[in-house]
Amino acid sequence: MADQKTVHAVWDKGWVCDVAMGEFGLRIDEPESVPGGTNLGPNPTEMLLGSVASCFTLALSWAAKRKNVELEHLLVDATGTYDGKKFGAIHIDAEIGCPLDMVDVLIAEAEEFCYVTNTIRGGADLSVSGTAHGESPDST
Template sequence: MKHTFQMNLDWTGGRNDVGTIEAERLKTQISIPPEMDGPGIGTNPDEMLLGAAATCYIITLAAMLGRSELPHSGITIDAEGIVDVTNGVFTYETIRYTTRINVPTDATDRDITLVERIAKKAKDGCMISRALAGNVTFELSTTVTRVD
C-alpha cells in the first residue's frame, strides 16, 4: 500500500518575499529565516525539516512504547537542528533530541532500560530519520524519570 501526500506552494517575488504552503492539515506562510538574512515570516524549510523529523520520532516512540505495553505518563522532546554554512553553502548537519520520558514510580530498572532502548530504536526507525540517513546525523539524549 502506498500513501500520497500533497502540498500546494505559492511564491510571488524574489528571495526576501513571502510565500504560502497549504496541505490538507497545514496552511502557513513561508520565508527565509532571519538567521539566513531573510524576513523571518511564517516558517521555513529548516524548521519544517526539524518538525517533520521530531514529530515522526515522538509519534514512533509513543507507538513503540504502547506496543511494548511499557506504561509512561508523558514524553517531552526538545529538538534542535544544526545547519552549517561553508562557502555560502547551507548544509543541514545534525538533529539533536533531548528526550524526557516519565514512567510510573513502580517501574523496574529493567523497564527503564527497555524504555531507553525503545527511545533509540524509535529515533533510528522513524520514517523521516530513515529518509535522511546518511545525510543528517541524529543525536539522542534520553532521561527516564519515575513520577507519581
C-alpha cells in the same frame, strides 16, 4: 505504483510561501533578521527540524503503545547544526516519562519506525524538474 505523498507550496512575496499539506496549511517565512524576511511563520529549516521532532515523538508514542508502556509525558527536541548550506548534524533529545529500563527499548523501536529520520539517514534520491508558465520572452 508506490505510495506517494505530495505537498504544495505557493510563493506569496519576498520569503513567504504557503504550504498545503492535506487538509492543513502553514505559512513559511524567514525571520526579520534575514533581509526581506517578515517572520510570518517558521523558516524551512525549522520545518525540517519540526518534521524530525514530531515524527520521532509520534514514533516513540507508537513504540510505547506497542510495548504496553504508559507514558507520563513525552518531549522531543531536534537540534540542527549548520554546516554551510545544510545541516551537518541533527541531534534528537527525548525526555520520556517511562521507567528507566524502557528508554533505550522505546528509542530503538522509534528509530526503526520514524519515517522522517529513516529518510534523512537513508539519503533519499532527490530529483528536481520544472516547467514555465506565463508569457514567453519575445524571441524577435
